[in-house]
Amino acid sequence: MRKIIILSASALAIFLAMPQMSKATTVQNEITVIQDKAVKYQESTPANLPEPVIKSLTKDYAGYTIDKVFLGDDGTCKVIVSKGTAKNVVFFDARGEFVKIEKPAPVK
Numbered sequence: 001m002r003k004i005i006i007l008s009a010s011a012l013a014i015f016l017a018m019p020q021m022s023k024a025t026t027v028q029n030e031i032t033v034i035q036d037k038a039v040k041y042q043e044s045t046p047a048n049l050p051e052p053v054i055k056s057l058t059k060d061y062a063g064y065t066i067d068k069v070f071l072g073d074d075g076t077c078k079v080i081v082s083k084g085t086a087k088n089v090v091f092f093d094a095r096g097e098f099v100k101i102e103k104p105a106p107v108k
Contacts, residue, residue: 041070041078052096053077
């Protein structure tokens, strides 16, 4: 009998404490939106590529030919290279370091 009373009192204490604990916790979510500036590229010649970009292309894309070169208004470079039927668009930052590689958009 004594155990039942203690168990009932414990259950009542936990039952009464639960709503207070759930109200005490508040969650705030912060959303940060970063909007990239749209880079405008202008077609150029391979002779205008920065030296680090030329070194990276000759090292990592040996055997590829440079089809087109685009220089961005923020100093970035976009180079379209091809080897046979495979084409890639290689992006470099303003310091001439590799950023990413993409497949070119299909021509309509």
